[in-house]
Amino acid sequence: MYARVLIIAGSDSGGGAGIQADIKTVTTLGGYAATAITALTAQNTQGILAVLPVDPDFIAQQIRSVLTDIGADCIKIGMLYSATTIQVVADMLEDLAAATPLILDPVMNAKDGTSLLEPKAIKLLKQRLLPRAYLITPNLPEAEVLTGLEINDLKDMEQAAVTLLEQGATSILVKGGHLTGNHLWDLLVTQSYTESFKSQRIISPHTHGTGCTLASAIATGIAQGRTLIDSVRRAQVYVQEAIRTAKGYGTGQGPLNHTHTVNTFEI
Template identity: 60%
Template sequence: MRGRVLIIAGSDSGGGAGIQADIKAVTALGGFAATAITALTAQNTEGVHGVLPIPTAFIRQQMDVVLRDIGADALKTGMLHDSATIAAVCDGIAAEAPGIPLVADPVMVAKGGHPLLQPDAVETLKRRLVPLASLITPNLPEAEVLTGLRIKTEAEMEAAMPALLGLGARAVLLKGGHLEGPRLVDLLGTPEGILRFEDARIETRHTHGTGCTLASAIAVGLAQGMPLEEAVARARRYVRAAILAAPGYGRGHGPLDHAVTFDPERLG
C-alpha cells in the first residue's frame, strides 16, 4: 500500500459514487484512503432522494485529526454542497495541508440531475477552492458554469481552456463525455499546452460515479509520485476497465466494478 489520499466529499448510500467510489478507487490502485465526509445522501442508481449536510465544524475536525496523525500525500475534493462548506474545507487545507497536491472535482449535479452544489456557492468555489488545486476535473456542463462559455464541441473545449486555467488551478482535465459521437475525448490543459486523450465510447448505462472515480484515481497516482500526465492516463485506463466490468446493478445509472484490479482467486 503506497500513497495516502484524504478525500473530502459527500457519501453515496448506493455505493456507486461519492466517498464510497473514492475509497474503492484509491484502494484498487494500491493507495490508502482517509475521508472527511461533507454530506450524507440518500441515493441509488435512479437518483438522489435526500441530502443531509454535515456541520462545517465537524468537517474541519475530520480533516484536522486525519492530517495531524495519518497525514496525506494528496487531497481530493468532491461534493462540497454550499459556500460555508467550501470555506471550511479551504481553511482546513490552508491550515493543515499547504502544498499537498489537490485534485478538485467541481461536483455540481448528480448523474440523475439532482443539484449537489447550491447555485450561490459557484463563485465561492471559483474564488476559494480552484486556486488551491493542482488539477480540476470538470465535465462540460460544469466547465460551462465555471466559465460562462458554450462548450459543445472539441474545438470549443480547446477554446475554453485558457478561461479554465485562468481561474487559478495549475492544470485542468476537461472531460468530454457529454459530447455526441462514437469517440470520447478528454483534454488535459496546463500552462505548457494541451494533451489530448481519446477512446472509443462505451455504450452503457452503467456510468454512475465515473467522475468521482476518475478524480480519486488521479489523486492516488499523484500521492504515489506519478507525474500528472501518467496519473491521468492510468486513471482513465482504470475507469474504462471498471465500466467494461460493471456488474449491472440497479434500474438506473448503475455502478462500476471498482474491484476490477483485484483477483480474489489469489487468496485461495
Template identity: 55%
Template structure:
C-alpha cells in the same frame, strides 16, 4: 480516508435527498485524519455550500505539501443540483487556486465559464478560460458530448493534450467523475506526473466501467475492485 461533506439518499435512479455536514464538524473530521495519519494527496468532490468550501480550503491550505485534485461536483447524473448557486464563486475564488488540477465535465465547465460547449475546440477554449480563473491545470471531460469517440482535454503548464478512446455503450456510469478524480489523486500521491496520472486513471476507469457488476435499474455503479480482481487472477 474520507471526510463526509453530506449525507445523500440516492440509488441508481436518482438523488432523493441531501443533508449537509455542519462546517465545523467537517473540519473536525479532516483534522482527526490529518493529525493522526496524514495524507499523500487530497481529492474533493461534492461540497454543497460556501461554508463547507471555506473549511476545506482552509484545511488544505494549512497542509499544502501534497497534490490536490478538485472535482467540482455541481450536478448529479440524474440532474439534481449538488452545489448551491452562491457557492460557485467560493469554489472559483477560494478552492480552485489551491488545486493541482480541476476536473470538470461539460456541464460543470459550462457553468464555470458561462457558455455552451459543443465540440473539442470548445473544450480546449473552456480549459483555457478555467485556467484564466486561477486553475493551475484543467482536465475537461468530454463524456457528455455525442459521438463514438470520447475525448478528454488536459491543459497544464501551457501544454494541451487530448486523450481519446472508443465510447463504451453502457448505462453503468454511476460515479465515473469521482472515480477518475480519485484515481488521479492516487497516482499523483504515488509520484506520477500529472499527464501520466491522468492516463493511468483513465485506463483504470475504463476497466472499472467494462467490468461493472450490473446493479440497479438506472446508472449502476462501477467495479472499483477491478485491479484487485486482476491481481487475484494472477
C-alpha cells in the same frame, strides 16, 4: 511510499459514487484512503432521494484529525454542497496542507439532475479552491458554469480550459463525455502543455460515479509519485475497464466495477 489520499466528499448510500467510489478506487489502485464526509445522501441507481449536509465544524474536525496524524500525499475534493463547507475546507487546507497537491472535482449535479452544489457556492469555489488546486476535473456542464462559455466541440473545450487557466487554475482536465460520437475526448491543459486523450465510447447504463472515480484514480497516481499525464492516462484506462466490466447492479444508472484490478481468491 504510503500513497495517502484524503478524500473530502459526500457519501453515496448506493455505493456507486462519492466517498464509497473514492475509497474503492484508491484502495484498488494501491493507495490508502482517508475521508472527511461533507454530506450524506440517500440514493440508489434510480436517483437521489435526500441530502443531509454535515455540520461544517465536524467536517473541519474530520480533516484536522486525518492531517495531523495520518497525513496525506494528495487530497481529492468532490461534493461540497454549500458555501459554508467550501469556506471551512479551504481554511483547513490552507492551515494544514498548503503544500499538498489537490485534485478538485467540481461536483455540481448528480446524473439524475439533483443539485449537489448551491448556486451561491460556485463563486466561492472559484475564489477559494480553484486557484489552490493542482488539477480540476470538470465535465462539460461544469466547465460551462465555471467559464460562462458554451462548449460544443474539442476547440470549445480548449477555450474553456484556457479561460480556467486565466482564472487561476494550475491545470485542467476537461472531460468530453457529454459530446456525441463513438469516441470520447478528454483534454488536459496546463500552463506549459496540452495533451488530448481519446478513448472508445462504451454504451452502458452503468456509468454512475465515473467523475468521482476518475478524479480519485488521478489523485492516487499523484500520491504515488506518478506524473500528471501518467496519472490521467492510468485513471482513464481504469475507468474504461470498470465500465466495461460493470456487474449490472440496480435498475437505473448502475455503478462501475471498481474492483476489476483485484484478483479473486478463495479462502
